[in-house]
Amino acid sequence: MILVEAVVALLLVFSGIVVLSSALGLLRLPDFFMRMHAPALLYTTGTWSVTLASILHFSVAAGSLALHVWLIIVVLSITAPVTTLLLARAALFRGRQSGDRLPAPLLGGAAEAAEGGEPSPARIADIRGD
Numbered sequence: 001m002i003l004v005e006a007v008v009a010l011l012l013v014f015s016g017i018v019v020l021s022s023a024l025g026l027l028r029l030p031d032f033f034m035r036m037h038a039p040a041l042l043y044t045t046g047t048w049s050v051t052l053a054s055i056l057h058f059s060v061a062a063g064s065l066a067l068h069v070w071l072i073i074v075v076l077s078i079t080a081p082v083t084t085l086l087l088a089r090a091a092l093f094r095g096r097q098s099g100d101r102l103p104a105p106l107l108g109g110a111a112e113a114a115e116g117g118e119p120s121p122a123r124i125a126d127i128r129g130d
Contacts, residue, residue, distance in 0.1 A: 004060045011053035018046040032091050040084040047076050 025038025051073040058066035095102045 001060070004056060008053045008057045011049045011056070015046040015049035015053070018042050018049065022046070033088065036084060036087060040080065043080055044077060047073060047080075 019042070022039045022042035025042070026035050029035045029038060051069055054069045055066060058069065092102060
């Protein structure tokens, strides 16, 4: 029992260290797109650590395998990347609307599809920076 508690404690401390490094990434990185990268990756690692600690603790306490905690990690593992993607797209849209220097949209994107075909040679040269 003491060994299980020590492993659970180590997993929770590891999760705290991961969250702290994620917060440091938010403070130190210079721009929005770089700032959102650290928490997006480290969030999942910290969440998995807490989930494994919870499964271990509740399985030992109940005397049987407690897998109901997996539902939490499945939901969080699906929603975290989707949220990150939506935030990045919203930031790109706002940046382009305000005239900031941002990367051009990729070839074959929604704009070309809406126009009904391939991008023009001038558009390709503009995207490449020629």
